[in-house]
Amino acid sequence: MKSGNIASKRLKGVINQDREILSPGSFRVLKKEIGAIVAKYLDIDKRKIKVILEQKDNENYSLKADLTIKESFKEK
Amino acid sequence: MNESIVVTSGKGGVGKTTVVANVGVALAQLGYSVSLIDADVGLRNLDIVMGLEAKAKRNLIDVTKGLCSIDDALTEDKRLKGKLFLIAASQAHKKEDIDKDSFHKIIAELKERFDYTIIDCPAGIEYGFNVSIKNADRAIVVVNPDVSSVRDVDRVIGIIEKEKMRKIELIINRVNLDLLKKREIISIEDIVDILGVKLIGIIPESYKIIVASNVGKPVLFGKDKELSTIFLNIATRIVGGKVPLTIDGENGQSKSENLWKKVKKTFNRK
Numbered sequence: 001m002k003s004g005n006i007a008s009k010r011l012k013g014v015i016n017q018d019r020e021i022l023s024p025g026s027f028r029v030l031k032k033e034i035g036a037i038v039a040k041y042l043d044i045d046k047r048k049i050k051v052i053l054e055q056k057d058n059e060n061y062s063l064k065a066d067l068t069i070k071e072s073f074k075e076k
Numbered sequence: 077m078n079e080s081i082v083v084t085s086g087k088g089g090v091g092k093t094t095v096v097a098n099v100g101v102a103l104a105q106l107g108y109s110v111s112l113i114d115a116d117v118g119l120r121n122l123d124i125v126m127g128l129e130a131k132a133k134r135n136l137i138d139v140t141k142g143l144c145s146i147d148d149a150l151t152e153d154k155r156l157k158g159k160l161f162l163i164a165a166s167q168a169h170k171k172e173d174i175d176k177d178s179f180h181k182i183i184a185e186l187k188e189r190f191d192y193t194i195i196d197c198p199a200g201i202e203y204g205f206n207v208s209i210k211n212a213d214r215a216i217v218v219v220n221p222d223v224s225s226v227r228d229v230d231r232v233i234g235i236i237e238k239e240k241m242r243k244i245e246l247i248i249n250r251v252n253l254d255l256l257k258k259r260e261i262i263s264i265e266d267i268v269d270i271l272g273v274k275l276i277g278i279i280p281e282s283y284k285i286i287v288a289s290n291v292g293k294p295v296l297f298g299k300d301k302e303l304s305t306i307f308l309n310i311a312t313r314i315v316g317g318k319v320p321l322t323i324d325g326e327n328g329q330s331k332s333e334n335l336w337k338k339v340k341k342t343f344n345r346k
Contacts, residue, residue, distance in 0.1 A: 002259040008266045011223045015230050015270060055231070 022053060034065050043070045079242070080183050080193040081314070082212035086228030088199030090220045091249040094285060096196040097125045099216075101296040102304075102311035104153075104160040108191040111150065113183070114165035115208045116198040117174055123164040127292020128153060132164035139163070140178035146185055155297055161190070171204030183211040192314075201235060209236055214243040216314075217273065220250045221261045230271060247277040247310065275321060277310035279303075 031051045050066040100112045114122035123129040134149040153160040186193040198204035219229040288295045295303045309319045
């Protein structure tokens, strides 16, 4: 096998890994569920839920959620 | 409509700056007015590649800090009078010194005055990159035919796709045609297939491009027909003209002219 083909194969391997940590469908569900759980305790704006999945380095990812709490941040 | 275009790659050293310089010259030679912005603050290079380092007295940070006007910082390339201008980066500052709002205002003003405003984006995907992409209507990603470069560009495309970008286009730079023939580098088809964005140029690895940077005279000001054609065709594609591009390059006879159309898959790119 030519090294160009080996490179292609390796590239497809790492890219599949990069891309498939979570499918867009699951991501939407995750976002919704995070919202649902937090909404049990706090009055949040369900239209303003930001969830960011980021790659930190080659192996690690981080998940950040940013939710907007309505009016005063009182307990429900 | 006037547009701002960011040229980016993720990985450093793939030839972004050379692409910005030559595509800028090519667009100006086609008759469009062009401003080039070096957003790689701290690692000022674009003026060197263009051969304008002595003339570029003021820089981007001078403008964002309000020390001079945009006009003071716009350095004209006299080889293309009235058509091609450059705003150099500052060598003495950090990327974080680019004030977001001022940068936005600068790009907005340049967009009013020039047909094309091209932002030479710093490597990486941090602050300087973010400021650059947020001020662009479209993006050109530059990739080399190697595993790390393509992987990084894939990530960059993923980030850019979340912005409201009108277009994302691909240039494959530093293609060693000899190794390509021998299949000792990733094939053009595979790169396009994996990235799934429209290919607008294949630039061969060439000592002439290195020499051009050494002397500060972009290849389009020289006599090399082949390289000039490549960049002029890229410029034509940028402005929406239809020049066929095949995996064999500008003069290829391959039937995969609309290569990118075949690969409009939907990816789960993050």
